[in-house]
Amino acid sequence: MDGIAQTGAARLAARYGGDAPDVSAPANAVVDSILAHRSIRAFLPAPLADGVLETLVAAAQSAPTSSNQQAWSVVAVQDPARKARLAALSNDQRFIVQAPLFLCWIADLSRLDRLGAAHGRKLEGLEFLESYMVALVDAALAAQNAVVAAESLGLGTVYVGALRHHPEKVAEELGLPPNAFAVFGMSIGHPDPSVPSAVKPRLPQSLVLHHEQYAVAEEPARIAGYDARLGAFSQAVGMGRQDWTQRMLARVGTAAALSGRDRMREALAALGFKLR
Incomplete structure (x- = not known):
């Protein structure tokens, strides 16, 4: 070998x-x-080199997109004051301010809506859940391409789902038009070497890879094995011994655990999405 x-x-x-x-x-x-890959939550204050942002966006735009709709946008936030306000809306995660770049990834149907208006057309297809799903998937694919590109350049990244805690306030802060939704944020910068990070073990392939048909017969035993490995990992990195089962039951066990994201349908309607 x-x-x-x-x-x-x-x-x-x-x-x-x-x-x-x-x-x-x-x-x-x-x-x-x-x-x-590992999530980085501590960054050096050093700025990114010239051209890095544009290169990351080019990598993002190289991701697949459904029917070439390209139904996403990204708002690059570098102003410290705006980063601080977005951090406050995202569970006060300090690394958002610490990192030199915070990208807000947008599921964006507004561009197509404006295109229809410019041609005197009401694009009825934009009012269906399918179109929102396309925009959501497009944004996620684009963002992950940017992560791969950033890490290849020696940079660290972390996704910020907490940007969805207050969708309307985030939309106002970013100046989003109707039919545009901030799906998640992403902090990017130079990792602080004084703060250790580690590759977190994932579920075994035997739980996520199915051959020909979905199978669950051995799931309990395999989850138990993963609980042991993740518990040991968490303890080793100073997070306390908490296994995957405990985390998941806490994370999705109640509506309150969603930290306000249980009202997502209401928020999307307020932002202009029809979701028929």
Whole structure:
């Protein structure tokens, strides 16, 4: 096994906490970088180099998009005061202010709506849930391309779902038109090496990879094994021993656990989405 393959095997083992598939996995620099992904929540104050933002957006625009609709936009926020206000709306996560760049990814049907208006057309198809789903998926695909590009440049990233805590206030802060929704934020910057981070083990492939048909027969035992690995990981990185089952039951066990996001349908209607 050559050096690249050895690195790939090590990355695969780290990604699953030692429960990696027993295969001779192909590897290259791109795969190695993806498998090494970790969320970064501590950044140096150093600014990004010229052209990095535009390169990340170009990478994002290289992602697949349904029917070439390109139903997404991104708002780049670098002003400290605006970052602070968005941080306050996102559970006061301080790294939003700390990172030099905060990207707000937008599920954006407004551009198509304006296109229809410019041509005297009411685009009825934009009023259906399917169109919102297309915009949501397009934004997510684009954002993940940007993450891969940023990490290949030695930068750190972290998604911020808490941007959805207050959709209307975020839309006002970003000046969004109707039919545009801030799906999530993303902090990007140079990782602070004094704050350690680690690759978090994921569910074993046996739980997410199904062959031919969906199967759940061995799910309880496999979840129990993952609980043990994630609990040990959490304890090792100073987060206390909390397993996946405990986290998930707490995270989606009650409406209150959604931190205001249980009113998402109401918020989307207020932002102009019909969702028929």
